[in-house]
Amino acid sequence: MKKRFLTKIVSGISAVVLATGALTGCGSSDSSTTTANNADEQVSESVDTTENTDTAEETSANYRTLDEIKESGVINIGVFSDKSPFGYVDENGDYQGYDVYLAERIGEDLGVEINYVSTEAASRIEYLQTGKVDIILANFTVTEERAEEVDFALPYMNVALGVISHDDNVVTSLDDLTEDDEIIVISGTTAETYLEKEYPDIKLQKYDAYAEAKTAFENRNGIAWANDNTEVIAFSIENEGYEVGIPSLGSADTIAPAVTKGNETLLDWLNEELVSLGNENFFHADYEATLLETYGSEYEDTLVIENTELP
């Protein structure tokens, strides 16, 4: 009896080793034909890339060129579906918002249909790198770290970070927080990165989706919510009982469309498009159509960026 149990453990442990290899190696695809192909591919790949393993990820082209997109007649654009008024879905199931307004125009000028892909903040880079979308238009702040992973086009909006709290307990400085105070952030946003780096002692409560974070904030699961200041200002205007105690935090940044690293044809087209849109003051029109109701006209010139020349 004992001996059998022992052999079981030993075989179990070897199973773990094998299983980990199998899982991470072949992604547990269960169809036998594809695993066979994959195995071949993997072998040839590892032979090819023995010299420069670092570039292996970048050389595998996980994107569609401008021509391929036009040919297929459909462009996949990653947007938020729960971040009003920038990207959300109305009661008829249609995507709306400042980012979507731009997406609609891009589709029109390319002459293709748009397939909206609902994204969360943390999956934006992943979606581009794995070719699941052609463009991300999800309020994507340009940062150095991100620029190493994806290619940003010209910016179309200004942004900084902001912190909002309930108006009966306003946080005006991040240095005043007690040990138990938790700040709500959304996973994969610049607010998360900034707070992790600059205030490592502050406890963060992280959510995947905007809708979840906002509901948790309303429910007072955290003392404050840190995000793009555009977003928290909009929240304080749209909902009663909240105050933006810290309207600007961190550096002034910009928001831009992003494409998969190396997708030059699409990037060049986007930049030209953004310049020609800048010449017709498109983003002022966008602001007036989607953001005016929330922000009023006072933020129009500080938020909007119109590009007049190529980088």
Add this chain to the structure above:
Amino acid sequence: MQLMGIELLLKGNNFLRMLSGLWVAVRISLVSVILSIGLGLIVGALMTVQNKVIKTVMRLYLEIVRIMPQMVLLFIVYFGTTRVFGINIEAELSAIIVFTFWGTAEMGDLVRGALISIPRHQYESAEALGLSKLQTYLYVILPQTLRRLIPLSINLITRMIKTTSLVMMIGIVEVLKVTQQIIEANRRTSPNAAFGMFATVFMMYFIVCWPISLLSKHLEKRWSDR
């Protein structure tokens, strides 16, 4: 305000959108169950084979399915495969692959159990009648095991439908995500919608799964009596 969000169901296409979100979940599980039954019959037969290599592979497969949370498998297939092989698998297809991978193991194990419970003399009589191994499996053994498998596979459908709530995490817009979108779009006018809306989703899942699990229980009882 008083209705805690229930009123949003009547606004625009909201309720229809939630239903079609639920249908996405049901569709994924139905396709996966059908594939699992087919593949499970093969895998189950393989599990009874007395070959060391096949045996080890099957054990390993079963053990992986037994321990790995479906969510982990979803992430590996959806995000991992592209990274390792450069193949882009769509979200819904990833979900079907993972659910079939899981369902096949469960069905296979059930088929194996059913197969070894069939008395030896049946195989021998079939052989004596001149039936080949495949014929014996298809015409003699399989029909007898099917009756035992049907209630269990119906049960598997409900478990799969419940597990489909996870696909929201890999970006599939199903009922939970639609619900969040509705809560978000109406935050200003219905700040308490989270209560009513999530309660609605809870009941929707219940209304779909409860009859199916009753049916499975009923069939199991009825067919085990004979």
Add this chain to the structure above:
Amino acid sequence: MNWNVIREYLPLYIEALGLTVKIGWLGIILSIALGLVCALILYFKVPLLQVIIKIYIELFRNTPLLVQLFFLYFGLPKLGIRITAQTCGILGLTLIGGSYMTETFRSGLSAIDSIQSESALSLGMKKHQVFFYVILPQAISISIPGFMANIIFLLKETSVFSAISLMDLMFTAKDLIGLEYKTIEALFLLVVFYLIMLLPVSLLGTYIERRVRYAAYGD
């Protein structure tokens, strides 16, 4: 695969494992307790309570944990009932686990032949003695494989806690993918840590199942 990244991430995963194990096992212990109580109420057919418990079991066995958690965590505070993410995780796991444990334990109880209680009564044992010394021990031992299966199921279910901001293993992996884009390393560690947490339980389960089967065949 970059081993430096793995080394850097390791402490984060160990911390997450701690939280997952803590919440997971607390939830499991409470589910067993809840399951026992509910099964006893059903066994003794306590009026009213048994109806409530039947409804509870059907509701929680036929809905996903993720939806239950969303309702408890995001919905209930709208009625003024606010709970922290950890409490919500433990509560959710206990509620779904309790419904599964009740079912397992109830079928264990009903598997004991009524002849046994009749013979025990005829030997002059009191009713409660029959239950506690004859029925209950056998029912528990019959239910153990079912309990083990439920425990593995519940430990796996903890992977949805990430949705309510609990920093469990799944959350750590997702967060690292989103923050540092090291998908392969993050997923690799995720798999390894789930194996560390679940493989021993799974092996123990198979072992116990075999023991119980021997015991059943022994008589």
